[in-house]
Amino acid sequence: MSPSRTDPPAKRLRVVVVGAGLGGLAAAIAISRTGLAEVQVLEAASKLGELGAGIQVSPNCSRLLIRWGVDKYLADNVVLPRYGRVIRWQNGEVLAQAPMMPQIQEKYGFPHWHVHRADLHEALRKKVEELKIPIKVNAKVIGADVDDASITLHTGEKINCDFIVGSDGLRSSMREVVLKGEEAAPPFVTGDYAYRFTVPTEDMAGDPVLADCVKTPMAIGWWGPGMHVVGYKLRNETMFNVVTVFPDDGTMDNTYKMEGEIEHLKELYKDWCPQVKALLDRARPGTVTKWKLMDLPPLQRWHRGKLVLIGDACHPMLPYQAQGASQAIEDAAALAQCLRLLPLRDVGPVFQQLRYSRATQIQKFAREQRGKNHMLDGPEQEARDAAMKDASTAARSAYAWTWAAEDGEPPKPWNEGLFGYDAEEEALRRIRKLGYSVDDE
Template identity: 35%
Template sequence: MQDHLHIIIVGAGLSGLATAISCAQTGHTVEVIEQAQELAEVGAGLQVTPNASRLFKHWGLPDSIWHSVVEPKTLTVHRYTGAVLAHDDTFDTHIRARYVAPFVDVHRVDLQQALYARATDLGVRIHLSERLKTLEESPAMVTTESGNQYRGDLIVAADGLWSRCRECLVGRKDDPLPTGDLAYRVVLEVDQIADPKLRAWVQNPQVHFWVGPGAHVVSYSMRRGDMINIVLLVPDNLPPGVSRQQGSVEEMRALFTGWDPVLTQFLSYVDKVDKWKLMHHAEMDTWINDSSTLVFVGDACHPMLPYLAQGANSSLEDGAVLGGLLGHLKSKSQLPQILRLYESLRKSRGEAIARETFKQRHDFHMPDGPEQVKRDEVFLSQLGAEIRGAFPSRWTCPEVQPWLYGYDAVKEVEDAVARNPGIFVTSNL
């Protein structure tokens, strides 16, 4: 590499830290500004699918991440009553055989801390308690509310759903839009669970879905089977303008009256819960500004419903592809073309996944009736058999799963560089 960039990343979430690692690995100078005072335990669980878990080794993440994850052995879809609609008894084996990388469940903060440790090990400077105030595009400069200024060659907008960078690009306030759903997020320690059968359920890692009229639930173990994450997806009843608030445990339980006794028994142990409004954005016209000094990654440009667990995973993909391409930069004059190549590789995929999440919501939230009966017939016709053709659960659908899980960001970069040699040639003149 003949030239290197000074890169300013706005946001130390998963997309920001992934981009920081990927760019620092290839020799660029990276600074990250983050408005939070500390990287605390915000959020709950994440399902890291092979398209993202394969990057852990590539980035050299610390061993701590592997000590904190669990690899679910089975995946089951239930009707809300508890009846089994789909079941993969060797899910972990199938995933590794197909994708040469595992499907793992992890607490968000464990992954964030592993990314943070690797980024700082690579020399990335991370500035906490720094909230973006203004952004100048030419030359690239970020000014924070504390009055500090950060100048660089490129600004990466990794500031999530409520992106201030997005507002700077489009020139107006651009709040996310409600999807009509909200999530109750529940985390239970195994010690909170008295019933021995339910404790064994948590300690023997597995993924379960319950699908019902207008709602569905997903549960999975975390932290070596010491904890279970339960997410309950229901119609949104939060007031306009409220994105998160403490929920009523009684209200939550009432919504699932008559559901599988296993699920309702888990809910009986819950003593507090938060409600999160699920939001999205219209697709952006471009992820790059006119002067090629600002580029977007993650939820700042393609927020999505959590119904395929791809929000975090696709954000890690973004960071890997952007950093990988910038690793081939030989002259700063190549930056505009490299950013356009990044956008061409990532924008259509990110937006297609976001659209697919709404399709999964449709198939998991069907009201009881003829369409639901037909859906269940498709499920049950392949129970215990190798699944073929379109399938209502994209988690094991042979058409959708390979598209999601088979993606290799590192190979994507290598292939793109090979297809576009002219972008990466530097002139001797």
């Protein structure tokens, strides 16, 4: 007899989501939409909010946000990039320019967005509010029982439930519960720092050096030895997001975020092309944040008992593939289908089986993309640049990744496997293939 969930339980599942970041709010929405669960979100901070500035939302994620009705709260703030452009660091030479929108939507059915993290977080929060999902702030979790499914807060309050979702980020306390008694490496420094700031686009439009950056919405990457800069417009094209990545210089000690030093930023890029230098001249005191880029070795376990980890808690993404938020939201979609269709004892193992290979491949390629962006000047960099400038498929294929054949599926080109992926439909397909009964709602 095939494994299957019995008739819907007499009472709805009680699900507690630990962490109200992008992944946690997405999980609350996706699980609530199944109609089988009462969801509560716990957040340790005293108020909701999201750090950082711009992020890219590719079609594998936008399809979920649109399906869930989150886009109505986001529509006024997204930017649709027309192109992606790569520029050589020293002389401003354009190495490659590829179309993005509307071609991406025409091919994959859903758009690619540039959006401010705070705007996406607020859109998810509004959807959570619409679904009447409670969020409890000042709720620091100090313990979890994965057998009985209960949470203990710093106040001593105990919250009983049926299932726990750990979406509490890179410094996850829920990960410690999952890995209890097992050896696991802690988050580690990658050797890179990042400066982040934004500039009003109207300030750039009147500058002859920078006007081309904001004339048409696009994602721009300036690549150089050991460093790079990324820029694109946000908030209905009123703001230009800037991220600079450079080698760890030992100035951050034990902190991972601090106010940035503008003069230090300018000194780092003093030999770069006029566009980059003009862009950094637009940075203003109090608006620049300095981050230490952290990573985590792949975990062998994402679940224990009635607790499952999602997003950065189990597979943090370096920014080089722009997939951190998208993969957390994919996790949320897949986990909701597992909770809808599987016995609780199977949710954790099956969820990890569904998501592990994809998430770890993207982690791996994000790390490898760092090397492509940061090649030292020399023969290897010259070969890379020549391949990027050559429009032929054969030339570019040497620098393109392929998704490995898996689960009976043939290998796929990288963008096809990344952008064309539907986390909900893939979860249904894989769950069905495992022998569980799956409805087609």
